Amino acid sequence: MTELARRLTTPPDTVDAVHDLLDRLWAVEPTITDEDRMRFETALIELASNVVQHGDRGSGVDWSVNVTCDPSVLSAQLVDSAPPISLDVDARLSMPSELAEDGRGLAFVRLLVDSATFANTAAGNEWRISKNRAT
Amino acid sequence: MQFTTEHLGTDIAVVRADGRLNMVSAPELRETVTVAITTGRSRIVVDLGATSFMDSSGLGALIGCLKSARQAEGDLRIAAPNDQVRMVLKLSNVDRILRSYDSPDEAYRD
Numbered sequence: 001m002t003e004l005a006r007r008l009t010t011p012p013d014t015v016d017a018v019h020d021l022l023d024r025l026w027a028v029e030p031t032i033t034d035e036d037r038m039r040f041e042t043a044l045i046e047l048a049s050n051v052v053q054h055g056d057r058g059s060g061v062d063w064s065v066n067v068t069c070d071p072s073v074l075s076a077q078l079v080d081s082a083p084p085i086s087l088d089v090d091a092r093l094s095m096p097s098e099l100a101e102d103g104r105g106l107a108f109v110r111l112l113v114d115s116a117t118f119a120n121t122a123a124g125n126e127w128r129i130s131k132n133r134a135t
Numbered sequence: 136m137q138f139t140t141e142h143l144g145t146d147i148a149v150v151r152a153d154g155r156l157n158m159v160s161a162p163e164l165r166e167t168v169t170v171a172i173t174t175g176r177s178r179i180v181v182d183l184g185a186t187s188f189m190d191s192s193g194l195g196a197l198i199g200c201l202k203s204a205r206q207a208e209g210d211l212r213i214a215a216p217n218d219q220v221r222m223v224l225k226l227s228n229v230d231r232i233l234r235s236y237d238s239p240d241e242a243y244r245d
Contacts, residue, residue, distance in 0.1 A: 014159045019188065038219040045190050049158045098232045099202070101195040108191055111226055 002028050005066040010056055015048045018065055029069045033134045040074045040131045043112040046105040047078050047127045055082035055125070063124075075130040084120040136160035138167045146209070148176035149239045153185040156193030164193070168200040168211070177209025180242040184215035189223050201233060212242040 006021050022041050026032060048065065055061035063080040093110055096103040109116050113131040120126070136154035143149050148171035152164060168179055181197065183189070189197075201211040214236045216224065224230040236242040 015157055016155065016159055019155060019157075034218065038222060041188070042190060042219065042223065045157060045188075049190065049192055052158065095227060098227070098229050099198060101199050102191070104191040104194065104227055108223070108226060 001068065001070040003066065003068045004028075005064065007062070007064045009062050010052050010060060015045055015052060018045060018048045021065060021067060025067055025069060032069065032074065036074060036131060036133050039112040040076070040129075043109045043116070043129055043131070044076050044078070046109050047076075047129070050105055051078065051080045051082070051125075054085070055080045057082065072133055072135075073130050074133060075128070078127040079121070079124045081124045085125055086120075087118050136163065138163055140167060140171055142176065143180070143239065143243075146176050147178045147180065147243055149180045149182055151182040151185065154187060156183075156186050156189040156196070158190070158192035161192045161196035164196045165199055169203065172203055172207045172209065177204050177207035178243055179204050179209065179211040180236075180239045181211065181213045182215060182239045183213055183217070183220055184238075186217065186220060189216075189220045191223070191227075194223055194227060194229060197233065198229065212236060214239045214242055 002025060004021055004025055006017060008017055026037060051061065051063050055063065061080055061082050066077045068075045093107055095107045109129065113129045115130045117128050136156065139151045141149045150167050150171065154160065156164065171179060179200065204211040212234050215238060216235055224233065
């Protein structure tokens with residue numbers, strides 16, 4: 001099993017730090033298929049983008065990303081220190097029209113991974129996603 | 136992410152997007168395409184041959200650029216997307232409105 005983590009502060013950190021973390025994971029775990037990589041990376045970057053866009057209310061936001069790979073599952077935990085938000089994940093399931101320029105992030109997440117949950121915890125706003133690996 | 140613009144014929148601009156097209160780089164794509172349109176090249180090809188990744192922010196920028204090009208009586212087409220970009224286009228159904236070609240040279244052959 002491989003577990004990698006990063007603590008981030010925005011600004012100046014961006015979602016590129018999450019891409020870099022995943023590049024390290026792919027290097028350590030070369031048996032993860034291309035399909036699993038692109039689905040997991042796309043979902044995690046959508047959630048990280050959400051933190052950067054909505055978590056920073058003017059005074060910056062501290063956040064952390066943990067990614068774990070075991071023989072059967074890829075999983076990630078993303079926690080931010082922004083004020084608690086209420087989020088109805090199921091309400092964001094529908095895909096906007098083809099010409100919409102935003103609003104697709106969470107719809108993508110639900111289509112790309114096997115599990116996506118959001119909770120307000122003592123540590124902050126917490127997302128957890130998991131993707132069963134191809135066998 | 137780096138964007139470079141080359142001219143094709145009299146009114147086509149080929150915008151090459153090199154790297155990750157995400158919320159960090161999406162605003163620069165919009166600016167690059169806007170410059171091309173305002174300088175008289177409203178038929179745009181975004182060459183994705185060197186684009187390693189695209190998320191919903193990058194997709195939103197592409198759609199915004201498509202609208203801008205059409206408002207200027209032009210169009211926007213994409214070339215050489217990789218598997219991840221194709222996945223995002225298909226999941227969002229944007230592959231129905233954004234035509235994809237194998238190379239920039241083929242994009243406006245019709």
